[in-house]
Amino acid sequence: MLDYPWSSIAGGYALPPRKRAKWLAADSGLKAFELPDTTAGRRRMIERLDRRALSEELKQCGVPPQNAGADARGSHLRRGWFWGTQAFGEAMRKLAGNSIKKRQPRSRNYQGEPHVAAHGMQQAEAWLEQGLGAAGLTRSGLAELKGSDIRKLLLADLLWRRTTASQAWLAERLAMKSAANVCQQLRRLNRNKALTQATPAFQAFFKNCTSS
Template identity: 35%
Template sequence: MARQLRIEYKGAVYHVVARGRDGAAIFHDDTDREAFLRTVGEACARGGWRVYAYVLMANHYHLVVETPEGNLSTGMKWLQNAFTRRLNGRHAGWGEVFGDRYRAIVVEATGGGYLESLVDFVHLNPVRSGVVKSRKDGALAGYAWSSLAAGYAVAASDRPAWLAVEAGLQRYGLADRAADRRKFVARTQALARETGGEVTGPNDGAQNTLHRGWYWGSPAFREKLLKRLERPSARLKPRAAQSIRPRDRRKAQEWLDLARKHFGVTGDFAKAPRAARVAAAWALHSRTNESQAWIADTLGLRSAANVSQQVRSVDQGTHAALAGEKRWRSWERLVRAGA
């Protein structure tokens, strides 16, 4: 079977689906689901992604994700590898968690109702799959592992910053306020009652295209995508060249410059005090898609494995080098806020 087309460009929106290996469960309990959503949040912070909708099922997940930097492949590689390590570590497992390649269908998001129909498609998945058996009001909104319940139904302070609820509501002519959020949830629940979760798109059945196609949009959108494929820059680069993208490097340089200013580093960063190098490594790892090997080389740390170890210690709050660094807490706040 031919591999699915991968088209990447700045501002692209995708419907991403990934399934467990051989149909096996990805999520064994709520702790696994919470860990996955945290990992998605980290992927968004690293790659600048915005998520319009998601749903977690037992053996697969759906994401509707926008990539302002055109970096879906890099981010998805990190997301699935990171979650696999974490899941295997928690359950003393080994090997692959996800089967085959993830599917990523490019979506027309500039009009025509395609993005809106896709958000509906994702939110209605629990009804369509039979996990939510009742079509009564409240049943679908009670499914906790969906952006309908955990995002669109709650105030901004109660949902993750990476979830683009305000932008999503605007697509339906609604504002991010309690009354309009209730309207959105009621509208989605009405669709569940009326259709059983079978969403019909603007020009074609969303069900068929979203499961089998390579794009979701108008004929004109399809032509634009085909023209992109004719350009060498639109095709994915060989595997060896995919790890570094020009925008990622500019982003990394911005964080290095911020770290220099914050910690008073001049000259070669690799010769800076250890606390500054560790703090910069943590920022680069959590806010960019740069490889651990590049971070190690840039900051004078021993190896990629050493970077991983340093970052883990920072996340756990146990790194000795930062304990006495007066500027660490303000740096931590700056990094977590995304500068």
């Protein structure tokens, strides 16, 4: 248990009172096992937890078993979420290369099932086409516009927030250089101010999409 530093055991229960966080009610936890908050009591609690961890069957804990020859330094986890921007996630995937699966966790609040993602991309394609028309733009003309063009940014903002489109996809479709650039531009965007500079047709399109 002490080998795992991100728990309340190594960073709390194993430490004397003066060295652990004041908010951690370790004494109450120890009392639940009828153990004193002393060096011996804390040691007994850790030993108890170690025995429990060794005796539990992995399949009952929700942990998939690893092959005997697997590198213990690697994680057994294959699904989950990352905390950060889409650009950060894509940068980490590039560093990992082929060591991770193609299907990756997403940082937004929707399920990653294939049928949900497919529907989201269909919506993204449809709204992109409609938005370009409402903004008076064509796909072929996007490359001639700056990445900071208000019409591009409003479309990127809409599709990023309301569909499953990635920032890499937005960068490619809207000619905005890279996912990192899309991320940076969206962080700077003042949506309400930008909308006042859009055409009435685009404002109506944007409002219709965000109210659906």
